[in-house]
Structure formats: C-alpha cells, structure tokens
Amino acid sequence: MSPLEVFLHWFTPHHSNAHKPKLLHTNSLVVIIVGLIVIEGFLNITPRVIPQILGFAASIPPEKVIELTNKERLHHGLSPLNNSNSLNQAALAKAGNMFAKDYWAHNAPDGTQPWAFIKSSGYQYIRAGENLARDFTDPLAVVDAWMNSPSHKDNLLNPDYEDIGVAVVDGTLGGVQTTLVVQMFGRRTGARPQTTQTASKTEQQSIPIVIASPSPSPSFSPTLLVANVQVSKKSPEEPSQVSGPKPLFNSFAVSRSLTSTILTILIVALSLDVILVWKRRIIRLSGRSWAHLTFLLAMFIVLLIARVGDIL
C-alpha cells in the first residue's frame, strides 16, 4: 500500500474499508480506548513513582502574583497593596504547614486557622483574608482563577486591605507533587480606615473578620509529608518562593497534548467521512458521523477549557 492508499484506508470511506474509515471501525475505536486507558493510567501513576521525570512543573514568581493582584485592584479603582514581610512569612508558614500536615484547606486538620500564622508572624490585624491555589503553572492563571471566583475576588478587591503577602512553595500533597500558592491579605490595627468604598465595607472592626470562609478540614488522616524543599534566603521585603526539583515533563501538559492529538485525528477522519458520505451518497448501517463529529468537537472545547489548578 502506498502512503496515499494508507491514508485513504484509515481516514476516508473507501472500497478497502467497507466504505467507512478504518479509524472509525469498532475494533479501531476499542484499540484507541484501551490505548488511552493505558497511557492515561501511566501519566497518573508515574508522577507518584518518579516525580523527577514526569510531574508537575510550575513557574510562579510570588512578586508576579502581587503585581497582577495590584493590577486588578488598580483596574477596579482601588489602591495597590503593600508587600508585607510579615504576611509573606505568614503565607510561607501556612504553606509549610499544609505540606507538613498534608491538607488542602483553610483550616489545618488540628483546627489551626489561617489567622494563627498571621498572628505568629507578628502582624497585628483588624482584618485579614486568605486565598489558596494549587497546581497552576503560571501566575496569570492563578490570579485569573481567583478573579473568576466571587469569594476570592471579594478578597482580592477588598478596599479594607492594605497589605499583602504571597508564598509559592513546591512539595508533595496527598502523594502528588504540587505547587501551592498562599496569598494573605491584611489591615494592621490602627491603620487609617478606607472611606471611599462601599458603605458596608468601611465599618471599623475591633475583631478579626474572616473574609475567605475557611472550609472544614478534610476527613483524611495526614500521612506523609513534605516536601523536599529548600528555602532561599531573600531580603525581608521579598515574598517567599520555595522550590524543589522540577520534573522533566509536566504530566498535565503531556496528557492534554496526547488527548488533543487523538481527538484531532478522529475529528479529521469524521470530517472527511461526513463530506465524502454526503458527496458520494453512501448508504450504510452506521452511527451518524456528523453527530460523532459534533460531540467530539464539544469535548475538544471542554478539553481546552479544562485547566490545571484548583483554588480554595
């Protein structure tokens, strides 16, 4: 078979394939599914076994998270937040605690609240908030995700906050290598109240107010933990970034590329089939190729929407 004949056999209705692309035959579809299960299984298991080869690779400079946060605030007519060393330390302590106790929540399994880390850093506040993110690959995606969530957006755009601290820490959570982003907001005691924003937000408080409602801690019991991490020494005003060894390949990106490729190949075969069946007026007992095409195109869009990362 010449390459052209091979292509016609696999991608177009042809006399060699009973007038249906070989790729769309039942046995071919079964092989594709089995292949997908094996490969996706490999991609899910490998990061846990050899994280240095295939795992999660992120590049999120904390300064950039602060810069993007302030950009959003300026865009909404709010004053930018000051980079607070105390809040940076509080965020770093919170991230370290999440890895050490293996939890993904605002409250630690032992009941420790985010505010405990802020108080420990020496930051005396009348108002404080916390945003969390994990598994994102770039700072813009993190801030975008927070801005798309009403409760996190409220934190980001709260006119009562004056200070911000951010920590980005690599480690192992639930047995999977990940990158945590902890963002802490605060307003010091004795700070001048804001008067230019919404009335309900201008009231002076004598007690801390929780803006990002802490979720109940998960029921799983902490097992192992942390993080082969090394803290880099920085100047006091720099937000904290703690990096571990990066894997060679990002498993999410590999999985997305693979799935996109397979869906694209099937979409090409289905498109050719729809056109040629209609043009040649082929009658056969089969599913509707145009319906398959529409369904896979919809799933392709979902695949593009699906992004790495979770927020809390």
Next chain:
Amino acid sequence: MFAESKITLIIHYLALFIILVAGVYGSFWFSGQKEAQLVIIWFMGIGYFIWGTIHHLLHNDLHLKVLLEYFLIAAIGILPVSALLLQR
C-alpha cells in the same frame, strides 16, 4: 410527510445541540472546579449515548453495532478528559 420528518429532524438536532452547548457552557462556568466539570463531562457522554439510541430508534435503524459505536465514541470523549481533570 416531508414537513413532519423535517420537524423531527430539527428536534433531534436541537436536542443534541442543547446537550452539548449546555455541557460546554457548564464546563466554562465551573472552570477550576474539577468535580463539577467531571459531572458535566459524564452528563455529556451519557446524554450523547442516549441521544444516539433514541435517534436511531426513531429512524428504525437501531442495531447493536450502532449502539456500540455511540458507546465507544462517548467513551473516547469522556475518558481522556476525565483522566486529565483527575490529574490535578
């Protein structure tokens, strides 16, 4: 007769369109919430399989081979996207 079959066809197309558009819109709406997205993806896949079954039943050309084809295409859509979301 022609008008009736045309209306039926439009209803069929519309039903599929609604299932898929609702799924895509839902995935966008729940962006970043993997549990919700997983439910939506499975809703799309199962909805597509049911749509295919009803469509061919009404066209009197429902066969096991056709059912299997819809099942496999639905699985090809659901499995890799679910696996991708579960990687997080």
